[in-house]
Amino acid sequence: MKQTAVPLILLAAICVFAAFTSVAGPAVSGGPINPGDVAWMLCASGLVLLMTPGLSFFYGGMVRPKNVISTMLQSFISMGLISIVWYVVGFSLAYGDSVHGLIGNPLTFFMFRHVGGATHPTLSPTIPLVLFAFFQLKFAIITPALITGSFAERVRFNSYMLYLVLWTLLIYSPLAHWTWHPEGFLHRMGVLDFAGGTVVHMSAGFAAFAGAMMLGRRNGNGKKRATMLPANIPFVILGAAMLWFGWFGFNAGSALAANETAAMAFATTNTASASATLAWIFLDMARGRKPTAIGACVGAVVGLVAITPGAGYVSIGASVFIGAIAATISNTLVAVKTWTEIDDTLDVFPCHGVGGTVGMLLTAVFAKDVGLVYGHVTTFLHHLLALVIVAVFSFGGSYLLYLLTDLIIPLRVTPEQELVGLDISQHGESLTLLRAGVESR
Numbered sequence: 001m002k003q004t005a006v007p008l009i010l011l012a013a014i015c016v017f018a019a020f021t022s023v024a025g026p027a028v029s030g031g032p033i034n035p036g037d038v039a040w041m042l043c044a045s046g047l048v049l050l051m052t053p054g055l056s057f058f059y060g061g062m063v064r065p066k067n068v069i070s071t072m073l074q075s076f077i078s079m080g081l082i083s084i085v086w087y088v089v090g091f092s093l094a095y096g097d098s099v100h101g102l103i104g105n106p107l108t109f110f111m112f113r114h115v116g117g118a119t120h121p122t123l124s125p126t127i128p129l130v131l132f133a134f135f136q137l138k139f140a141i142i143t144p145a146l147i148t149g150s151f152a153e154r155v156r157f158n159s160y161m162l163y164l165v166l167w168t169l170l171i172y173s174p175l176a177h178w179t180w181h182p183e184g185f186l187h188r189m190g191v192l193d194f195a196g197g198t199v200v201h202m203s204a205g206f207a208a209f210a211g212a213m214m215l216g217r218r219n220g221n222g223k224k225r226a227t228m229l230p231a232n233i234p235f236v237i238l239g240a241a242m243l244w245f246g247w248f249g250f251n252a253g254s255a256l257a258a259n260e261t262a263a264m265a266f267a268t269t270n271t272a273s274a275s276a277t278l279a280w281i282f283l284d285m286a287r288g289r290k291p292t293a294i295g296a297c298v299g300a301v302v303g304l305v306a307i308t309p310g311a312g313y314v315s316i317g318a319s320v321f322i323g324a325i326a327a328t329i330s331n332t333l334v335a336v337k338t339w340t341e342i343d344d345t346l347d348v349f350p351c352h353g354v355g356g357t358v359g360m361l362l363t364a365v366f367a368k369d370v371g372l373v374y375g376h377v378t379t380f381l382h383h384l385l386a387l388v389i390v391a392v393f394s395f396g397g398s399y400l401l402y403l404l405t406d407l408i409i410p411l412r413v414t415p416e417q418e419l420v421g422l423d424i425s426q427h428g429e430s431l432t433l434l435r436a437g438v439e440s441r
Helices: 006-019 035-060 065-095 129-150 157-180 185-189 197-215 233-255 260-286 293-310 316-337 348-366 378-408 415-420 422-427 431-439
Strands: none
Touching (some): 006 065, 035 129, 065 157, 065 431, 129 348, 157 185, 185 378, 197 348, 233 260, 233 293, 260 293, 260 316, 348 378
């Protein structure tokens, strides 16, 4: 890697500026703080943060041994990098004063100005705005980390970090504003996204598809399938378990209160994942395949993805249906993907992109009082329009950002670096070297 002090200089500048930035009081205040809501949202925020280390185990276990550390670090580093980006301007772009429903004013909450212990009348009426900001930060952290599964085993770490920042600011923050800000144009259109079907999973899934196209196939990913075996299946199981556990905060926390909506979202999250787990392995068995641990884990995650947009809007019975349908469709697309030239390493698009899309559409079918089954067509039509908008924006915008990043720092490692593995070539570490060091003591 070439020596560069630019990232260090940028961090130093942010640190100095932050240290001498005066903390302003809230521009507007909401109602009184509800201690029960605060306690639940603190717990939910911690649960969502746990999902990113869970994702690192989930992804890390599925790549080859020479790329485990690099793959896990790509998720882990998002916690540090996006936390600072969110503090500086990301939160303001997503939730600042709306500019025509398209983006937040970057000065509204710049460097967390006006973000403190007081409530906010629309964003956080019963909890401190700073708690709302940090709960939403956890979503901003894990979303770009999801993309890494598509280009695992062949991306430079420096270029990945640059892409991470650009994507969060230019893709994630606008989508969050469109969908979750009270003045966002998709929100005002009536699009329902309880916890991130469009903002998180569709955006990451379509960005992953663009990344797999941009970076091309891995070297050796063709006839030599035996060389592509996963490094550590117990890591995959551990990661899936951490994701399932953390997802209760992801979905139930999106109620932003300790109430009946949170309780229903908690329940639908579990049943959708359970249904999807069984549907995935039962479909494999129906095809004459053995039920696998990786299949069960991937199925569970697909169920969690699919229920995310409707967790607080649909019934428990509908969640069972949503999980099973999403797992069936994603499983089928994973099988079909092997016939194409697209090397989406860890099937991010079939699982997150398609799973989020299925969940988004089925939310419009089953959403209480406004869904298709209740005789309302408008919500479903709005979701179809939003699907097109989000897909085009996420795929097209992400592809352009890949091109821009590649111009600044080449995205793909050299063939020699890919052959030796990203653990050694990007970080100077490897499972083999670490194990040898322990044994020599």
